[in-house]
Amino acid sequence: MFAPGYKGDQNNDTQIFALAILLSSTFVYNTMNKIDQRAIDLLHYVIELSNQLRTVSPPDLDGVEDAADAVNFCPDLVWTLRDFYLSLEADGKHITADDYLENSLKLKEDTDENHKNFNLPRHCIQTFFARKKCFVFDSPTHRKKLAHLPTLHNNELDPDFVQQVADFCSYIFHHSKAKTLSGSIKVNGPRLESLVLTYVNAISSGNLPSMENTVLALAQIKNSAAIQKAIAHYDQQMAQKVQLPTENLQELLDLHRTSEKEAIEVFINNSFKDVDQRFQKELETLLEAKQDDFRKQNLEASSDRCSALLQDIFGPLEEYVKQGVYSKPGGHRLFIQKREELKAKYYQEPRKGIQAEEALQNYLQSKESVSDAILQTDLALTAKEKERKEAYLKAEAATRRLEEIQRQNQQMMEERERQHQEQLRQMEIHRAQQLAQQQMAWEH
Secondary structure (H helix, E strand, O other): OEOOOOOOOHHHHHHHHHHHHHHOOEEEEEEEOOOOHHHHHHHHHHHHHHHHHHHHOOOOOOOOOOHHHHEOOOOEEEEEEEOOOOOOEEOOEEOOHHHHHHHHOOOOOOOOHHHHHHHHHHHHHHHHOOOEEEEEOOOOOOHHHHHHHHHOOHHHOOHHHHHHHHHHHHHHHHHOOOOEEOOOEEOOHHHHHHHHHHHHHHHHOOOOOOHHHHHHHHHHHHHHHHHHHHHHHHHHHHHHHOOOOOOOHHHHHHHHHHHHHHHHHHHHHHOOOOHHHHHHHHHHHHHHHHHHHHHHHHHHHHHHHHHHHHHHHHHHHHHHHHOOOOOOOOHHHHHHHHHHHHHHHHHHOOOOOOOHHHHHHHHHHHOHHHHHHHHHHHHHHHHHHHHHHHHHHHHHHHHHHHHHHHHHHHHHHHHHHHHHHHHHHHHHHHHHHHHHHHHHHHHO
């Protein structure tokens, strides 16, 4: 049984308190009058102290490989209330002492700072003690007889008090078990001695912090865990919502702000005594670094996406260039026309990200020499083609002139033949006329 003292060396009291929790299988917490916040806070603090003591001083016990993990250091809790003066009622109905204990340890639903400080020790007690029991005791006798209490006989005590003590003793005798280690190894005399010496040496060496430092250490532990929980929530949300590359930087920043806000809420809901928001600022710094990392990833994803697209879209054009498709007069114009068609196709592709234009311009600039080479080839071949065409036209003109001369000569020869035939015909006509005249003259 442990009754916390509020006089003398409080640090010694709490250290003995912690030893009692670590060494007992049933821990009797004896307080006065009622369950109040002070008693709850003290029990919470000693639980945390016990955890630290167990951590900094793992005992060396025969038959147990890892005693720090093996010690079943979470005892049953029996909370006893001396000189209890409250009525065991709730909402106008009678309740048991166990109900009173459970009601006293209930958590509040609100998450503001005051309620968080209210809930934290209660949650710790609920988690630490798997089994909890409560007994209330009336005043043992009349106030005037209390000074002689050690010498009073049972028949001089309040009957209700005597019955309450009997119920308490019966419960302890029937339900308390021996302290055990993992594997159901009972703590015998030598093992108990080893446990006691180990923990006492840890206390004597100064490894245990004071209450103030313990609260700071607890805040460090709780808030560091809250930061990790917030970061995990941020990572989860960003993994679900972000598809890299984003169309623009603002899209990424908006998703970051939403996830950052949720992460800070997670931290606030799980933090403990974050003085001057030191841990929240640390979280914000980590989230800012996360944002910078996402921006870098977004740039890389956009560059990779654009490079793949450019290769896929412009790859066939590069192959045509290698095959000499555009190495001909007018080839440069056809090349430029095809390139513009492919640029339009590139612009139509979705989710290229913020590197879309820069990647395209870098690609086109890298291929500028190819375009220049096609242009020079085009100009050279076009000049030769022009010369060839001019020569062809000259030859064709000469041929036409020759053909015209030949045609004219032919026409002249044909005209002469026609005139000759006409002369012959006229001569025949004239001869015929003369013969006719002579004939007529002969007949007369």
